[in-house]
Amino acid sequence: MIELKDVAKSFTLHNQGAAVIPVMQNATLSVQPGECVALVGASGAGKSTLMRMIYGNYLAQAGCIVVDGVDVARAEPREILELRRVTIGYVSQFLRVVPRVPTLDVVAEPLLAVGVELEAARARAAALLERLNIPRTLWGLSPTTFSGGEQQRVNVARGFAHGYPALLLDEPTASLDAVNRATVLALIEEAKARGAAIVGIFHDAAAREQVCDREIDVTGFTPQRAA
Amino acid sequence: MSFDLYPGEVMGIVGESGSGKSKLLKLLAGHLEPDLGEVLFDTRAEGLRDTVTMSEPERRMLARTDWAFVHQNPRDGLRMSVTAGGNVGERLMAVGARHYGRIREEAVDWLGRVEIDESRIDDRPSAFSGGMQQRLQIARNLVTAPRLVFMDEPTGGLDVSVQARLLDLLRGLVRDMGLSAIVVTHDLAVVRLLAHRLMVMKDGRVVEAGLTDQVLDDPQHGYTQLLVSSVLQV
Incomplete structure (x- = not known):
């Protein structure tokens, strides 16, 4: 479902003397449907960078990033937009939404985007918010004013609303209490059971242990710096 | 300069004053005549037509029906x-x-x-x-x-609260009616929430184009890097 081969990434800072900073090379990995793979490695090793490249948010300098047959490293914007609409979901650590849009609609939006009727989409969104313990009184409000933990859960609900065949999860359990953490892990198990291919970043070792089938240490993809 | 825009796509055009972004919008909408090139639009009746060479009445008909133009100055x-x-x-x-x-x-x-x-x-x-x-x-x-909307700094003079409401309205129309739009703005926050794709212009040329979040989060051109890093954080 997700196949990376020899992916390389560097940043060129044009306004700082055109400094070129290589951050990744020969990144290769493969994730099958129903499998959850954890990216591990020290902070700054490139876990989030790799995840962003799979989503098409960062450009790759070399290699292939094939998600459901589409090479994200070479695809047209239109193809990546379609892939994001239907195939690949991304739960980032940040909630980016249009201000003033009610939480229920923020969560329902990915379903509307794939053609689900408004009522059905809202019902699914409500069920997820209920499970993630977002009080009903908040559903009509914009999540921009919510606490960090609440925003995190809204982000998770949004990411799990549509049954994407591929999922990218960046610290989905960070800043959650034990009950909500368990709910998020259950959602991940359910996604795996329906055949989703998942790539995750979890600082929470116990969570990683529970839901991930294997680990990939991205330190192995760090370019050797010239001395 | 060449590009395609598909139904349901919103393209943002950013760049500093004098970069040619408003001029480009006027060329596309038929308010100015290009020296060279074609502007093809998928008309309801006859499929792809070059709007530069079509007759004035035909172009006016398009402007009244399938097109809309939101001016910077209301x-x-x-x-x-x-x-x-x-x-x-x-x-x-x-x-x-x-x-x-x-x-x-x-x-x-x-x-x-x-x-x-x-x-x-x-x-x-x-x-x-x-x-x-x-x-x-x-x-x-x-x-x-309309099926295609041209917008020149549409949220420029608006209070932020109304701006948010409008962004949501536009996003809904894009999703539900397959509306396409070309939005010229200098507001990168608006572009991030509204536009699927982004073109960055400088001195009358496109220096960078791609998925909006990719261009903003991983800008490749020096000018785009300067533009993105100059935005004040709230």
Whole structure:
């Protein structure tokens, strides 16, 4: 479902003397449907960078990033937009939404985007918010004013609303209490059971242990710096 | 310069003043004539047509029906001597609406969507604030369900709260009606929330283009890097 081969990434800072900073090379990995793979490695090793490249948010300098047959490293914007609409979901650590849009609609939006009727989409969104313990009184409000933990859960609900065949999860359990953490892990198990291919970043070792089938240490993809 | 825009896609164009972004919009919308090249539009009746070489009446027909143009200055897109309801109704009549009650109903609905109180329907736009005029212009333009909307700094003069409401409205129309739009702006936050794709212009050229979040989060060109890093964080 997700196949990376020899992916390389560097940043060129044009306004700082055109400094070129290589951050990744020969990144290769493969994730099958129903499998959850954890990216591990020290902070700054490139876990989030790799995840962003799979989503098409960062450009790759070399290699292939094939998600459901589409090479994200070479695809047209239109193809990546379609892939994001239907195939690949991304739960980032940040909630980016249009201000003033009610939480229920923020969560329902990915379903509307794939053609689900408004009522059905809202019902699914409500069920997820209920499970993630977002009080009903908040559903009509914009999540921009919510606490960090609440925003995190809204982000998770949004990411799990549509049954994407591929999922990218960046610290989905960070800043959650034990009950909500368990709910998020259950959602991940359910996604795996329906055949989703998942790539995750979890600082929470116990969570990683529970839901991930294997680990990939991205330190192995760090370019050797010239001395 | 060449690019394609598909149904349901919103393209943002950013760049500093004088970069040519507004000029490009005018060329696309037929307000200016290009020296060279084609602007092909998928017309309902005859498929792809070059709007540069089509006759003036044909182009005007397009501008009244399938296209809409939201001007930076609402005074350029409104009839200041006609009531708010009349401004919205006029576009409907231009595409053949005749039933007064239905036109007024539609006008009330659209004024509501852009948060203009129904009680202001018989007022002239000259009595409105700049922000209200801009919202009225947007209602006037979208009431006929155009397929392609050109927007020049559409949220420029608006309060942030109204700006948010409009962004949500536009996103809904894009999703539900397959509306396409080309939006010229200098506001990167607006572009991030509204545009699927982004073109960055400098000195009359496109220096970078791609998925909006990719261009903003991983800019490749020096000018784009400068643009993105210059935004004040809230």
